[in-house]
Amino acid sequence: MESGLQGKRVLVTGASGGIGSACARAFAGEGCEVVVHYHLGRERAEALAEELEGALTVAADLTDEAEADRLFEAAGELDVCAAVAGVWPEEDVPVWQLPLERWEATLRGNLTLTYLTARAFLREVARTGRGNLVLIGSTAGLFGEAGHADYAAAKSALVHGFLLSLKNELVRVAPLGRVNAVCPGWTESPMTRATLADPGLVQRVTRTMALRKVARPEDVARQVVVLASDELSGHVTGQIVTVAGGMEGRVVHE
Numbered sequence: 068m069e070s071g072l073q074g075k076r077v078l079v080t081g082a083s084g085g086i087g088s089a090c091a092r093a094f095a096g097e098g099c100e101v102v103v104h105y106h107l108g109r110e111r112a113e114a115l116a117e118e119l120e121g122a123l124t125v126a127a128d129l130t131d132e133a134e135a136d137r138l139f140e141a142a143g144e145l146d147v148c149a150a151v152a153g154v155w156p157e158e159d160v161p162v163w164q165l166p167l168e169r170w171e172a173t174l175r176g177n178l179t180l181t182y183l184t185a186r187a188f189l190r191e192v193a194r195t196g197r198g199n200l201v202l203i204g205s206t207a208g209l210f211g212e213a214g215h216a217d218y219a220a221a222k223s224a225l226v227h228g229f230l231l232s233l234k235n236e237l238v239r240v241a242p243l244g245r246v247n248a249v250c251p252g253w254t255e256s257p258m259t260r261a262t263l264a265d266p267g268l269v270q271r272v273t274r275t276m277a278l279r280k281v282a283r284p285e286d287v288a289r290q291v292v293v294l295a296s297d298e299l300s301g302h303v304t305g306q307i308v309t310v311a312g313g314m315e316g317r318v319v320h321e
Contacts, residue, residue, distance in 0.1 A: 068299065070296040071296055071297055072097040075100070076099065076143065076145050077147040077148070078101075078142045078149070079103060080148070080149070080150050080152035081151040083105035084151065085255060085256025086151055086203065087149075087152065089285050090151055090288040090291050092119065093289060093291070094149070094292060097292060097296075099147075100121055100122075102125060102141075103122050104129075104142075104152065106126065106127065106152070109126065125138050129152055130180050130183070135186075136187050144191070145188065146199070148184065149203075149291050149295065150181050150185060150201065150203060152180060152181075152184070153222075156218060161214060161216075165217060170217045174217065174220070177221035177222060181202060185246075189237065192240055192241050193240040196242075198244050199245045200237070200244075201246070201248070201249065202225060202226065202229075203248070203250075204222045204223075204225050204230075204248045204249065204251075204307065206250055206314055207219040207222050208223035210316045222250075225248070226248045226250060226307050230246060230307070233246045233305075234304045234305035243297070245294075245297075246305065247304060247306050247308065248307045249290045249307075249309075250308070252276070252310065253273075253311075254281065254286070254287060255281055256284060275314055275315045275317060276313055276315075282310055286310050287310050290308045290310055294306075
């Protein structure tokens with residue numbers, strides 16, 4: 068089945084990471100013109116752009132308002148934005164020990180970052196009258212994640228209040244514009260590779276999953292492409308697609 072994305076211009080934020088690079092490759096495979104965003108992973112982003120014919124790389128710290136706006140100026144006229152960029156703090160810290168500094172940094176690196184991305188993209192949509200946005204959440208935002216309440220709170224706000232507000236606001240400026248979210252569970256990526264190297268952890272986190280395996284970035288990327296496509300998802304907006312092997316939550320007691 069054709070996606071109808073041939074020739075569309077797509078921005079992938081966080082494209083130097085595992086899920087982001089898989090999304091960039093997936094869009095390129097559909098014939099899209101891809102804009103590869105990165106913040107710190109310059110070498111990975113440039114290597115990816117060389118792999119994808121005609122791809123443009125743009126650096127920006129998306130927690131900075133001015134840099135986020137400059138990214139969209141450099142990206143040109145867009146049809147799709149896949150807002151993949153985000154950060155997961157690896158250290159397990161319960162709330163009673165959680166420093167305010169980390170709480171604020173995690174919210175800024177996920178929720179505020181995505182707000183600035185969405186705002187800049189939707190300003191472009193308001194000008195052109197068209198555009199689709201795909202947000203990346205997390206199962207932490209659906210089920211919570213002990214030791215990472217900051218990350219869970221940021222992702223929950225993203226895929227609930229923010230997503231559901233955006234899908235109604237978007238159609239004010241783009242009657243057929245759509246916004247949806249993909250919530251991955253544990254997925255192989257540079258951000259999680261060290262953690263997932265522990266076989267015991269993998270066994271524990273898959274205990275509430277029908278499919279007892281960790282996702283690959285490509286599993287997530289394919290769902291992002293489907294939601295970005297008007298041919299495949301033209302009447303789908305404000306929805307969450309969970310890519311987590313049928314996860315039902317996490318075991319509370321060992």
